[in-house]
Amino acid sequence: MKVVAFERNLHGTGASRRLRNTGKTPGIVYGAGAEPELIEIDHNALWHALKKEVFHSSILDLEVAGKEQQVLLRDVQYHPFRQIVLHVDFQRVDAKKKLHTKVPLHFMNQETNPAVKLSGAVISHVLNEVEIECLPGDLPEFLEVDLATIEAGHSLHAKDIALPKGVALVAHIEAENPVIAAATIPAGAVSDDAATGSAAAAGEGETPAA
Template identity: 80%
Template sequence: MKVVAFERSLQGTGASRRLRNSGKTPGIVYGADKDVQLVELDHNALWHALKKEVFHSSILDIEVAGKSQQVLLRDVQYHPFKQMVLHVDFQRVDSKKKLHTKVPLHFMNQETNPAVKLAGAVITHVINELEVECLPGDLPEFIEIDLATIEAGHSMHAKDIALPKGVTLVAHVIAENPVIASATVPAAVVSGTAAEGTEGATPAA
């Protein structure tokens, strides 16, 4: 995904306010052992880009003064109540160095899960993104989570996920092994099933 930005020379609260009043958003590009670069972006274009999942989780090509560089979106500051982006941070990536970033999870096959169809189970998505480590060229836009076989009363953990080639969980995620999704049977379904069983029972002689 391509991003067009422009060089910004003025700093400070006043300069940033004037930028925002003119429909621009201030930002910075940093990392890869290079100087921090001050940039400005068209606010409306940025606002619409931020609504796309891929903008948050993929390597972006940002063009500044005719030169393109690969970056990751690292931070976004929003106005507390206005629909306004106050500031954005982009981090340069080195194709030869592994990066740590969060990747969105896409849950699949929930509707066809036997526990859902036959046992009335409800599958809850506990987390919707996962922090991984990989080279920039191996970074996936998202990770698919197959929920076809999760059983009622069971949970799926981070270590249970089949990760794409070249992608690994970061150390603290491995240590914590958080729950990704869980399948539970609501109390109303359990009690209803029990009641049906009672009604169908043959009275004792």
């Protein structure tokens, strides 16, 4: 995905405010052993790009003054109540160095899960993204989580995710192995099943009238 930005010479609160008043968003590009670079981006184009998942989880081709560099979106500052992006940070990536970043999880086959269809189980998504490490060229846009076989009362953990070649969980996620999805039977459904079972048992115990 390509992003076009322009060089920014002025900085400071006043300069940033004036920039926003002209429909631009201030930003910065840093990392990869080079000096930080002040930039400005068209606000409306940035606002629409931020609505796309790929913009948050993929390597972007950032063009500044006719030169392209590969970057990751690292931080976005929003106005507390207005639909305005106040500032954006990009980090340069080195093709030969592993990067740490979060990628979204896409949950698959939830509707066809037998526990959902037959037992009334509810599958909750505990995490919607997970932190990984890989070389820039191996970065996936998202990771798929197959919910087809998760049973009621069970959960899936980070280590259960099928990772593409060259991709690994970061060390602390590997160690903690957090829950990413869980299948539970709602309390109301359990109570209804118990009541049905009790009624059936009571019916079997009755003796026919003479």
